[in-house]
Each structure stands twice: as structure tokens, then as C-alpha cells.
Amino acid sequence: MTEFENLTDFSGGRDATPPPYDVIVVGAGAAGILAAGRAAELGSKVLLLEKMDRAGRKLLLTGKGRCNITNTAPLDEFLKHIHPNSRFIRHAFSRFFSDDITRLLNENGCLTVIERGGRVFPSSNRSSDVLNSLMQWMTRHPVEIRYRHKVTDLVLQDGRVAGLKIHSTRGHEMIRAKSVILCTGGMAYPATGSNGDGYSLAASAGHTIETPRPALVPLETAGDMAPRLQGLNLKNVRAAVWIHGKKTQDAFGEMLFTEFGISGPIILTLSRLMVDALRNNARVELSIDLKPALDETKLDLRLVRDLTAN
Ligand SMILES: Cc1cc2nc3c(=O)[nH]c(=O)nc-3n(C[C@H](O)[C@H](O)[C@H](O)COP(=O)(O)OP(=O)(O)OC[C@H]3O[C@@H](n4cnc5c(N)ncnc54)[C@H](O)[C@@H]3O)c2cc1C
The missing domain is CATH 3.50.50.60 (FAD/NAD(P)-binding domain)
Structure with a gap:
């Protein structure tokens, strides 16, 4: 006998009264x-x-x-940042989108501010x-x-x-x-x-479940580079993910080295791709362009200038 079989109600038969x-x-x-x-x-x-x-x-x-309540970006831009298969969410957002939630909060005592990149926060923080x-x-x-x-x-x-x-x-x-x-x-x-x-x-209830896996996470790295660079925060760099030697995705912005690996906004953004690749036993590498705004000639001149000056 299962723990539910002695309960009243409808586990086996029918109940004519309407559900409460x-x-x-x-x-x-x-x-x-x-x-x-x-x-x-x-x-x-x-x-x-x-x-x-x-x-x-x-x-x-x-x-x-x-x-970070929502973002003021238009729907198409918004969807690009959410999930590769955003068709599923498009329909829901066409009924209730960022301005709707912001209005709902504002009308119920939570005022909001828009910060860099269109990010919406409560004014009170x-x-x-x-x-x-x-x-x-x-x-x-x-x-x-x-x-x-x-x-x-x-x-x-x-x-x-x-x-x-x-x-x-x-x-x-x-x-x-x-x-x-x-x-x-x-x-x-x-x-x-x-x-x-x-x-x-x-x-x-018969739904198919896509195996959950981490997204928006920091990553561990092999070797001892991360602990040696622990605490180093890089701004305005471009990180590129290489899967089986092929450049697959890159991101521009901020990242940092932690005790075990890498973290920061651009790493979190790239992590979904890297986690999936690692789960498929792919060879995953990351390259970091520390001066993405400079081509090789300009970088060379900059290095010579800085070395001469210092
Ligand atoms: C550290 C961190 C920072 C984040 N920052 C942001 C951010 O700034 N902006 C943003 O948009 N998102 C952010 N997120 C993501 C955001 O928290 C989630 O997307 C959001 O909370 C999901 O809301 P939800 O209602 O779907 O689920 P949840 O908030 O997880 O709520 C689910 C509820 O269901 C209850 N529950 C679960 N199982 C049962 C059960 N069997 N019976 C009864 N109750 C059950 C749980 O107790 C829980 O209260 C962040 C997440 C984390 C972890």
C-alpha cells in the first residue's frame, strides 16, 4: 500500500463534485x-x-x-541574449514584455531606474x-x-x-x-x-525534459595560469572560444581570473557554449585579445613607444 492509497478522493475512481x-x-x-x-x-x-x-x-x-529586473532592448535584440531557441519565448513576450513588468512594478510601489546597457533596476537598489x-x-x-x-x-x-x-x-x-x-x-x-x-x-505528465546544465557560470581552467593571475581584472578585452581548434564565438568586455579559473561578464556569456562543448568531450580553448582595438602594426608601434618611454 502506498502512502496515498488510504487518502480519500480520486486516486482510482471518479469524483462528481467540481474541483475546489x-x-x-x-x-x-x-x-x-x-x-x-x-x-x-x-x-x-x-x-x-x-x-x-x-x-x-x-x-x-x-x-x-x-x-536586474529587465532590459529596455527591443524584442529581437532581447531574444538574442536569452536562448538560442528563442522562438518558444517570443510568443510569451509578445503578450507581456519588459515595459509591462516595469509598469506593473511602478504601479505597485517599486520605482525603477535604467542603467548602462538598458538594464532596469529598482531605484532603491x-x-x-x-x-x-x-x-x-x-x-x-x-x-x-x-x-x-x-x-x-x-x-x-x-x-x-x-x-x-x-x-x-x-x-x-x-x-x-x-x-x-x-x-x-x-x-x-x-x-x-x-x-x-x-x-x-x-x-x-509526459513532458520531455531537456537535461538541465549550467549556464552563466564561471569556469575552471587547466594548468596553473589562473591561480597565478588570480585577482587580475581585464577590461575591454575580446575573449574567443575555440572548439576543436575552430573559433566558434567571441565576446567583448570585462573578465577576471579567479583561484580556479575565469569569470566575469564575458565569461558568463560564453559559458553556455563552453559547458555544452565540454559535456560533449570537445577540446575547448579560450584566447584573449588584450588590445582588440589595435591591429598588429598599431600594437607594435604602441609596444615600441611604451618600452622606449619606460
Ligand atoms: C545568484 C543569482 C542571481 C540572479 N540575478 C538575476 C538578475 O539580476 N536578473 C534576472 O532576471 N534573473 C536573475 N537570476 C535568475 C532568476 O533568479 C531566476 O530566473 C528567477 O528567480 C526564476 O524565477 P522562477 O519563479 O521561475 O523560479 P524560482 O525563483 O526559482 O522560484 C521557484 C519556486 O518554486 C518553489 N518550489 C520548487 N519546487 C517546489 C515543490 N515541489 N513544491 C512547492 N514549491 C516548490 C521554490 O521553493 C521556489 O520558491 C539570478 C539567479 C541567481 C541564482
């Missing part, structure tokens, strides 16, 4: 708060389940505690203001929220999601709903609550 909720949203991060608020705004009876003791723990960490503003907006609509409720399984009936099973301090429970929205986040920083539960929940 139209929508159950799993996960109270930025996505779950917006999904729950919007569903309630449209008139649905909504339950938001969060396994941690409060909402938005990861959001509080973002942008080094400042939360506090990610907690972003979270408070989202919560304020959501709770204007009738959303029931339960913290410390971990969703353990989806309940499927006739190939459709019909509810879910949860675990809380009260033990195990089943809750029925017409639909379930999974907003369980990725699997980085599991201490914030997003530990990858959502992947197995989605897979149980």
Missing part, C-alpha cells in the same frame, strides 16, 4: 506570483503552493541583491522592493497562498492533470484542480527552494 480550485500554481517565485495573480485577476479560483516558508527567496538574491511590489500586486486579487507545502506528485486522470499531492506539516494530502501551473524554477541555488522538483513533475 480552477488553478493551482506550484512555486511562489517571480513566475508563480505573476501566474497566480493573473489567473485570479481573470476570475479563476487560485491556490498558490510554496514549499519554503516565504515567497521569492531566489528573487532576493538576484543582481547581487539589487535585482533592493531586490526586496521588487518582491514586495509583486506580492502587493498579487494580493490585490483573491489568491490563497500556502507556505511549507511541497508538491510531491501530479495526479493524472484520463491523460489530464486533475490535481496534485502535497506534503506539509499536516502530512500528505491530495488537492484537485482543473489545471496546474508548474513554476518551480530551475535547479541553481537549491537552498532557495528551486531544486529541480519541477522537472520530474513535468516528466510525470
Whole structure:
């Protein structure tokens, strides 16, 4: 007997009474708060389940505690920076884009500023203001929220999601709903609550899961160059990724050497490509052009000039 078989409800048979909720949203991060608020705004009876003791723990960490909310770049430019397969996201962004989230926050007490590169931050520089503003907006609509409720399984009936099973301090429970929205986040920083539960929940409903792998991460390097150069910060350099000896992608900007390897904005940008190549056992190398604005002749003259002067 499984731990759920002695629960009432519909694990095997049918229940004629209508489900108590139209929508159950799993996960109270930025996505779950917006999904729950919007569903309630449209008139649905909504339950938001969060396994941690409060909402938005990861959001509080973002942008080094400042939360880089969005960017003012136009849609096509924006998509280029998100994912190689951005067609999937285009549709969603055509309904709700950067100016919509900025307006929503502004109208709910979080003023914003635009910084270098079109990056949008809260004027207060506090990610907690972003979270408070989202919560304020959501709770204007009738959303029931339960913290410390971990969703353990989806309940499927006739190939459709019909509810879910949860675990809380009260033990195990089943809750029925017409639909379930999974907003369980990725699997980085599991201490914030997003530990990858959502992947197995989605897979149980028949979704194909693309194996999660790190992106926007610092990288370890072979040899002892990194520890020797540890702390060195390079500005206005161009780093190029070579895979099996072929130059594949480059990026211009800032990078630094760490105890174990390399980090900084351009390395984080290039890391998705390098991680995928390394996972495929490819030979991955990085070259750094320290003076990308100078051609060889100008560089030569500059070196001669500097050496003569010093
Ligand atoms: C260090 C760091 C800095 C970042 N900086 C930025 C930034 O400046 N700007 C930016 O746009 N993005 C940033 N990000 C990315 C951003 O944090 C995520 O994209 C965002 O938090 C995703 O929101 P989400 O609602 O999808 O998921 P999450 O915020 O991860 O929320 C998922 C929620 O689901 C809950 N949950 C998971 N499983 C269950 C379950 N089984 N039952 C119940 N609840 C469950 C979790 O507890 C969690 O509260 C940063 C990420 C990190 C790690």
C-alpha cells in the first residue's frame, strides 16, 4: 500500500463534485506570483503552493541583491541574449514584455531606474522592493497562498492533470484542480527552494525534459595560469572560444581570473557554449585579445613607444 492509497478522493475512481480550485500554481517565485495573480485577476479560483516558508527567496538574491529586473532592448535584440531557441519565448513576450513588468512594478510601489546597457533596476537598489511590489500586486486579487507545502506528485486522470499531492506539516494530502501551473524554477541555488522538483513533475505528465546544465557560470581552467593571475581584472578585452581548434564565438568586455579559473561578464556569456562543448568531450580553448582595438602594426608601434618611454 502506498502512502496515498488510504487518502480519500480520486486516486482510482471518479469524483462528481467540481474541483475546489480552477488553478493551482506550484512555486511562489517571480513566475508563480505573476501566474497566480493573473489567473485570479481573470476570475479563476487560485491556490498558490510554496514549499519554503516565504515567497521569492531566489528573487532576493538576484543582481547581487539589487535585482536586474529587465532590459529596455527591443524584442529581437532581447531574444538574442536569452536562448538560442528563442522562438518558444517570443510568443510569451509578445503578450507581456519588459515595459509591462516595469509598469506593473511602478504601479505597485517599486520605482525603477535604467542603467548602462538598458538594464532596469529598482531605484532603491533592493531586490526586496521588487518582491514586495509583486506580492502587493498579487494580493490585490483573491489568491490563497500556502507556505511549507511541497508538491510531491501530479495526479493524472484520463491523460489530464486533475490535481496534485502535497506534503506539509499536516502530512500528505491530495488537492484537485482543473489545471496546474508548474513554476518551480530551475535547479541553481537549491537552498532557495528551486531544486529541480519541477522537472520530474513535468516528466510525470509526459513532458520531455531537456537535461538541465549550467549556464552563466564561471569556469575552471587547466594548468596553473589562473591561480597565478588570480585577482587580475581585464577590461575591454575580446575573449574567443575555440572548439576543436575552430573559433566558434567571441565576446567583448570585462573578465577576471579567479583561484580556479575565469569569470566575469564575458565569461558568463560564453559559458553556455563552453559547458555544452565540454559535456560533449570537445577540446575547448579560450584566447584573449588584450588590445582588440589595435591591429598588429598599431600594437607594435604602441609596444615600441611604451618600452622606449619606460
Ligand atoms: C545568484 C543569482 C542571481 C540572479 N540575478 C538575476 C538578475 O539580476 N536578473 C534576472 O532576471 N534573473 C536573475 N537570476 C535568475 C532568476 O533568479 C531566476 O530566473 C528567477 O528567480 C526564476 O524565477 P522562477 O519563479 O521561475 O523560479 P524560482 O525563483 O526559482 O522560484 C521557484 C519556486 O518554486 C518553489 N518550489 C520548487 N519546487 C517546489 C515543490 N515541489 N513544491 C512547492 N514549491 C516548490 C521554490 O521553493 C521556489 O520558491 C539570478 C539567479 C541567481 C541564482
